Amino acid sequence: MTSSPNVSQPNRKVMIRLENLTKRFPGQKQNAVDNLTLDIYEGEIVVLVGPSGCGKTTTMKTINRIIEPTSGRIILDGEDVTTANPDTLRRRIGYVIQQVGLFPHQTIGENIATVPKLLGWDSKRVTARVDELLDMVNMSPADYRDRYPKQLSGGQRQRVGVARALGADPDVMLMDEPFGAIDPITRDRLQNEFLRLQSEVRKTIVFVTHDIDEAIKMGDRIVILQEASRIAQYDTPERILTAPANQFVADFIGKGASLKRLNLSRVSDIELSSWPTVRVGADSAQVLDQLRSSGRDSVLVLDDAGRPRRWVGAGDLQSSPSGALEEIGVPVEGMVEPTATLSDALNELIAARNSVTIVVDPAGVYRGVVDINQINETIRAMRSTSAAQNAADLAERSTAGSASERP
Structure with missing residues (x-):
């Protein structure tokens, strides 16, 4: 083994x-x-x-x-x-x-x-x-x-x-x-x-x-x-x-081998999910329309270099219709880079707004998000792969044992 x-x-x-x-x-x-x-x-x-x-x-x-x-x-x-x-x-x-x-x-x-x-x-x-x-x-x-x-x-x-x-x-x-x-x-x-x-x-x-x-x-x-x-x-x-x-x-x-396995996969190993984003200079009315059509609770505001800055929801836009996007909503926290493990992403996700972890490149530029469904799917895939590998190992040992018993 x-x-x-x-x-x-x-x-x-x-x-x-x-x-x-x-x-x-x-x-x-x-x-x-x-x-x-x-x-x-x-x-x-x-x-x-x-x-x-x-x-x-x-x-x-x-x-x-x-x-x-x-x-x-x-x-x-x-x-x-x-x-x-x-x-x-x-x-x-x-x-x-x-x-x-x-x-x-x-x-x-x-x-x-x-x-x-x-x-x-x-x-x-x-x-x-x-x-x-x-x-x-x-x-x-x-x-x-x-x-x-x-x-x-x-x-x-x-x-x-x-x-x-x-x-x-x-x-x-x-x-x-x-x-x-x-x-x-x-x-x-x-x-x-x-x-x-x-x-x-x-x-x-x-x-x-x-x-x-x-x-x-x-x-x-x-x-x-x-x-x-x-x-x-x-x-x-x-x-x-x-x-x-x-x-x-x-x-x-x-205990907790399934969670430990999340340390084996990196954010770069999975396809990132998308999230509605806007630039800091966007018009608030247009942002509100985009938000309503997206089905999300908030948009992710990026600066001119594409770096995440704030989460802005419909309530923020309606209460401050003329406010600059970089001044309303809440600051972004809990970002990870593609080299981070899915365990790192899960740790950030648990406490994150919108239950997603934001992924940025080494320069801090937005690349996508990781959500709980992706993590669950990764765990299921690991379990399936492990079951197949263990079955293959068992078959190999059985074959080897049978061969050793032959005259």
């Missing part, structure tokens, strides 16, 4: 291979990591998740040898780096931690430039890379390059931490609960922004979290670990939710 950690995937390059990796700390009777074998493929986010003390962070830190393994091998892009110079190895691997770890006495630009400078890049190349990365994490170089970490919010510092990890354009990144110390709203935004960034840079990422919902949202594949980093299941989020390998995995996932 579960995927083997070494199952062959044709045409996929193994970027990280852990072979019989073991770590026992001095004075301990049991291994913190016990004979772990794991293949991680190029361009994937692989999330290590499990209960506290299972060894997930220890496993991740052996990859860049912040923690030296007791035995076993670490193979990076085909090269055995188990005994390589650890400082040289770490310069090849980006590293992001929960508390960011920026150097407080250095500017943001100097922080991001840390590894490129260690690698001997010339100053012009370093400056260009710093500005490129600040743009990449949506922080204007002119505004942020010369600031210090204490002048940033927690979310901004975390973005800089990601930018610094990408400084020398490493093929591999390690992320140790990078969004764990941030408030829930900022965490959701940073998760979505990071997934957008990953769609562009396609790094191989090992991501540690204790949160199964975050694992489902962020991971291309998930490793659910038991004590001593023993693999309970290594599979895609879809398979883990629909076909848990054993009771440990089922208990770890917990």
Whole structure:
């Protein structure tokens, strides 16, 4: 039922291979990591998740040898780096931690430039890379390059931490609960922004979290670990939710699997619904006519750039017939971008006016809405797909069992 950690995937390059990796700390009777074998493929986010003390962070830190393994091998892009110079190895691997770890006495630009400078890049190349990365994490170089970490919010510092990890354009990144110390709203935004960034840079990422919902949202594949980093299941989020390998995995996932599956689908995966829209300079009488013919309770007012600004209903138009559209009605709240999950969209929808979530592009331009019917339809489709997959798995196991019983 579960995927083997070494199952062959044709045409996929193994970027990280852990072979019989073991770590026992001095004075301990049991291994913190016990004979772990794991293949991680190029361009994937692989999330290590499990209960506290299972060894997930220890496993991740052996990859860049912040923690030296007791035995076993670490193979990076085909090269055995188990005994390589650890400082040289770490310069090849980006590293992001929960508390960011920026150097407080250095500017943001100097922080991001840390590894490129260690690698001997010339100053012009370093400056260009710093500005490129600040743009990449949506922080204007002119505004942020010369600031210090204490002048940033927690979310901004975390973005800089990601930018610094990408400084020398490493093929591999390690992320140790990078969004764990941030408030829930900022965490959701940073998760979505990071997934957008990953769609562009396609790094191989090992991501540690204790949160199964975050694992489902962020991971291309998930490793659910038991004590001593023993693999309970290594599979895609879809398979883990629909076909848990054993009771440990089922208990770890917990209840509400249908809702958790909404983290597997993004707003960009569905066809958006339409909503009546008007521009801020539209005539109120014409807007009222449009509203009445639409069958909706309100129209969505867009500014001259097409960005949502206000909800305006018939009562607003009738009570202020000469009022400017940008001054009546209620402000728009709860917008998401196409990279957001349907779970994000549902969270916004529950409290939203008109029971829809507005979708905008990265520039804030209106693209459509998501309503509850679309979310329900997605859940039904997931259930149908899961039932078909599970039936196929059962048939395959039955066939394999029959074949093994033949003389």
